[in-house]
Amino acid sequence: MSSETGPHEDVPDDHNLPEQGHPQGREPGEGSVSLPEQDPFANPGLPAHQHRVQDVDEAAAKRSERTVAMLFTLSMLATVGFIASFVAFPADKIVYIWPAGHISALNFSLGMTLGIALLGIGAGAVHWARTLMTDTELIQERHSISAEPEVRAQVIEEFKQGATESQFGRRRLVRNTLYGAMALLPLSGVVLLRDLGPLPEDKLRKTAWKKGKVLVNENTGLKLKPEDITVGSLAFAKPEGLDHGEHGWANEIAKAALMLVRIEPADIKDKQSLDWSHEGILAYSKICTHIGCAVSLYEQQTHHVLCPCHQSTFDLADGARVLFGPAGHPLPQLKISVNKDGFLEAQGDFAEPVGPAFWERG
Amino acid sequence: MSISTSNRTEAETSDRRKAPAGERVADWADGRLSIYGAAKATMRKIFPDHWSFMLGEVALYSFIVIILTGVYLTMFFTPSMAEVEYHGSYVPMQGVVMSEAYASTLDISFDVRGGLLIRQIHHWGALIFLAAMFVHMMRVFFTGAFRKPRELNWVFGFTLLVLGMFTGLTGYSLPDDLLSGTGLRFLHGAILATPVIGTYLAMFLFGGEFPGTEIIPRFFAFHILLLPGIMLALVVTHVTLVFYQKHTQFAGAGKTNKNVVGTPLLPVYTAKAGGFFFLVFGVISVIAATFTINPVWTIGPYRPDQVSTNAQPDWYLGFPEGLVRIMPGWEINVLGHTLVMDLIIPLMVVFPVVLGAIAAYPFIESWVTGDKREHHILDRPRNVPTRTAFGMAWVSWYFVLLIGGGNDLWATYLHLSINSITWFVRIGFFVVPILTFIVTKRICLGLQRADREKVLHGRESGIIKRLPHGEFVEVHEPLSQEELHVLAGHEQYQPLEIGPETDEHGVVRKVNPVERVRVSLSKGYYGEGGQIPKPTAEEYRELTSGHGHH
């Protein structure tokens, strides 16, 4: 049974267009009836064209015409409506439309009129095509994508001739130096990319924190005292002198942002963490060690902090150990104490780079 | 001679004068562009009609809509990260320090009349564009439309999908709101994780440390120039190839591998496809009029020290997001260097391998079948159970990871623990595609069996007849010739064989291990359990020759 063909590696080119169900390659003529004796599953050929209602009943065709014209007219009206809405509604006008809510009158009216104007044209054109334009199905033959063997032979011959005439193959020196030139040329482009940015150096290792920097409340802009932070509360701090809107603020806060919590010293499991705290006030980097989101979903009962980006969970009572999620190392802790004026201050910079890990981090 | 020449010229001239204006314009153009030659080949070109062939059109038209609205948006958008104080009309932001990019996005939304509508059309259009590309690709996959001669167009389409994802990523980063800035933070962290060169790449892309002031102007150039430019060229190539190779068609009466049956480009297809553009645009406009998308004014300007929960990318990046979310934390420290496996594995191993496998699939399948012929009649998915099962397994896997990418929202809405959902996705990552594969394959085989029954015994009519001797039988109606052709006219591959282990002289043959892999794949695809043999002509004749059988 040739319709159950196996692998076709050896099928020659002239069989490139296999005829499914037609092993003999017999062409089904339009409307032709096949002979089931030969192949019970043969293609019966294109059935005779069936007329639509509109093809035989002029009244129906007239109705279609009116529908199409009505849709096009609707589109015209909608465009007029669009212009009218644009003029009539101020940008800040809010209207209540159920169930969307309190929405912009301008956005709603412009969008709906534009939508109707477009849908009118589209629906009209499609309805026209479906009911009035001739819908006879036509057959078009396919041709093999590959060139005829003579064409192929001629092209290859001409290419060889061209190649020979160029002496590309014979003049090795020309060829090799051309390769060399072409290979080197893109280097200029690569070199130009150098000034896209500075070299990393130790930029990822340093933050704005240093010994003696006072912790400032992110909300109030006031220096933080230990008594401001109660057990169960959550505070956010920045280094003194780093103010929003100043040049370079974003780059610095992206590394220096702090999250402060107070945990009963007895509940702090990690010894170093306790040592670096001030009476149970722990200062952790707010920047997640996974990819750098501002991790701060603090659950005061469990002392867990969750990152909203990828659900890394850290235990702030245990040196910000990773409990769950894709983070690979704990949040860095900033060693803090109280200065002589009673304000919280840093005892130095973070001991390790904050934020996501990188190749040189070690 | 001269007289006759002048006569002819006169005749020609008078002909031209009589010709309608349209023809004269066409003549003028033909003299310079030879448009008649091009029109001869295309004007009455036949296109087959099927709704699933229009999914690609949805993608194409939403792409055009995105370009139109995108051009409008560039006229009002300021791609700058310089900080300004906002004084526009949105009250809850007045006085807030923000980037010019964010401020200009607020201006587009509140102060430019119709700006909000265009923004929403642009964003909804982008989501629908990518979804349409995705389902279009599924249609092409499950019907085998990627087979020769269309493998390259599959690769072009695949490239468009990937570029569409990156154009989307660069686009939603532009408003510099809290959500998109968090997305940029993710991108920065992911680049940092690249072994050896990560920190350099990050510094060069961002023009220094995160966030810097360069990334939005740079992404703006990528988003409005570089990526759409490449995409436009690819779209033109993709559509030209569809035109040139002619569209595929489903098996049916009169439809063969050597022809194409349908309606001509002029007028029916032009009216339908042209009309469909307006319908697609219209639907997106109505959606943009009634449904909010990305309300950046509620999200707030980006600050690296702020974050909002429900931090997700747009849906088309939910797949890599899911991969990252389910990956357990893992860093390897060797000789003072860190390998950030929790990002390297999902983003630099699994994601590219999956994308590469999709791109390479047509070549893999044709290698397994060894079939070098052209295919223009589409497969019914049930007739290629293994391919269909692979496709469904992949789709199920994709959706499992989309769930993973939104695990926090599923937890919120379904009142489940986020940790349980993550664990479910971690297990589902391995289990769901395998189960889907098995189930899909069984369904396909079941459908093939049903087809076989139908061909051999006819359709169950539901009419119960009582025979003279009292027996009740159901009347089976014979199928029409078209139905017989559709159900049994296709061909079935036979699995490859390695051949005898020894040659005719009893010497052990050496078989290339690659060939062994190919043979076992072929057996999996087409061997026993891979497909149900379709009824042969002999079987059919045997059963239908004697009348009076049931």
Add this chain to the structure above:
Amino acid sequence: MKKLSARRRHPLAALVVLLFALAATGGLYTAFAPADEAKANQASSSSLAIKEGKELYAVGCASCHGTGGKGTTDGPSLVGVGAAAVDFQVGTGRMPAAQPGAQAPKKKPKYTQAETDQLAAYVASLGPGPSVPTKDQYSPNGADLANGGELFRTNCAQCHNFTGEGGALTEGKYAPDLGGVDEKHIYEAMQTGPQAMPSFPDTLVTAKDKKDIVAYLKTVNSDEAHTPGGYKLGGTGPVSEGLFAWVFGLGAMIATAVWVAARSTKAKKS
């Protein structure tokens, strides 16, 4: 405020202030500054209120929170949580808890406001803590919306979503949707840090800042909130938008395509 100063002259006030002063020594004074008002406020409710509250407590709360609010393994100590905490937990129906679980959900309150006040008075008498805020404190009048927005995004959005639609926390816990929550209860939640939520005492987020946050939240998340772009699809960002684009956007496209490609009705053969 006049009423408040009048209450300061209540016979019990002196005792309360004294108790408070003893408890809040040194710097802790600052941390518990609002309790000053709290005690004065509570003091106005007569000792009768405390007594009745104690009876209600014994019936409805003591089984978990222990006699005298000292706490048991089933419930935390209530000494020092203040009237605001009681008003929040009981007023939103979270307490008494229906069953143990990751988190006590909001439900229909079991006690009337009068009973809640009595319970609050009793618990406030156990130790100093934040008092129930006055309407002046939480009403949005005269608030700075932009400041409220900035503070909301710094302190609240990480758990509650950028417009307070809520979000998931670990192990089944969650930050609830803030839409439709009473202004007073939002204020109290910030003061007291109920359940998993950390507290934001006035030292960290000042009373004025809290008022701004409440006002911002009411502007962006309430039945009256403006959503200029149209229906907000839950307001949780790209996931619901993507789902909508797939189901309705692409669904509409496919429905249209089916119509465009469908065969038109054929005339019946006569």
